[in-house]
Amino acid sequence: MSAEIIEIFPSNLDERKLRHVVDCLKNGGIIIYPTDTVYSMGCDIFNTKAVEKLSKIKGIKLQHNNFSIVCHDLSNISTYAKVSNNIFRLLKRALPGPFTFILPATGDLPKTLQTKRKTIGIRIPDHEIPLKIIEMLGNPIITTSVKDDVDDMLEYPNEIEVIYQQNSEKVDIIIDGGWCGIEPSTVVLAVDDDFEVIREGVGDLSQFL
Template identity: 55%
Template sequence: MPAEFLHIHPQTPEPRKIQQVVNSLRNGGIVIYPTDTVYALGCDIHNARAVERIARIKGIKPQKNDFSFICHDLSHISDYARVSNAAFKVMKRLLPGPFTFILEANNKVPKVLANRKTVGIRVPDHPIARMIVFELNHPIITTSIKDDEDEIMEYPTDPEIIFERFQHQVDIVIDGGFGGLIPSTVIDATDDNFDIIREGAGEFTR
């Protein structure tokens, strides 16, 4: 059964449609949704089968994944990661925004991801993504969608094209308008040196 193509207003998401997405996630669904950078695959971090489905779509083993978490705000972060005072101050200043912070994982990270010593945390500046997480009441997995066959555009931006490609692999594709071309800036915050692992959409300043 093909996925549902669900139009959601990018600035004022309709609560009924957000709840539809949340219900799908709670039932083990996989959703493609917009962020403040590129479109991403997501699922409930506590659903091991859904995480494994995303890993298969990405062509990797679940234990070898580099998935990050989408959080609604900073309040969820300490549930899954150890955050120094310096890192918290930087994150509070830059989030919500186009950044992924790599932090030391704690023992509350779900078992399917538990072999990892670090975890990536995102709080995107996008109403749809943050409203989904808020209503779900815990983070979702996020991993960007890449187009390995397109030599010009690494990240697909048109939700209709994304739907055509993934409609038989996921449960919902959200149309929140055209996505971006540049992924998030990735910052290693496991210590207070704040090394930039990947230059992206966010401009990092200490």
């Protein structure tokens, strides 16, 4: 069954459509949604079958997944990651924004996302659609970038037609939220009070240090 395309725009958040997306997530669905960087694919972090399905879609073993999660706000982060005072000050300056922070995981993280690395990537994108979905769902969702399976020149597609063509049989809902970027988030390793950029992306960390 092909994915359903739903138009939702940050300037006009249709709560009925958002509720439909949230119900899909609660029932184990996989969605594609816009962020402040690129379109992402995700599911409810507490739905084990959905996380397993997402792992298969991405071609990775569940126990080796490196999925990050999208939280609604800073207080949400502290439930799933250990945050020192120094790191918290940085997060407060940089988020919401185009960063993924790799932090030590807490025991409240679902078992499916607890790996030998004992860390978790955390995002709070500066985009109303995923933040509203998470607020309505009541817990974080997974974020993993949607990549172009065909075009070697454009790693991250931002046209819904292309995204649909390549993913319509993989996911349940594709949210058309308008144009997204083609460059991913900046990934920052923050397991202690030293910060290391391990992937350059949209975000410029230097302005917050």
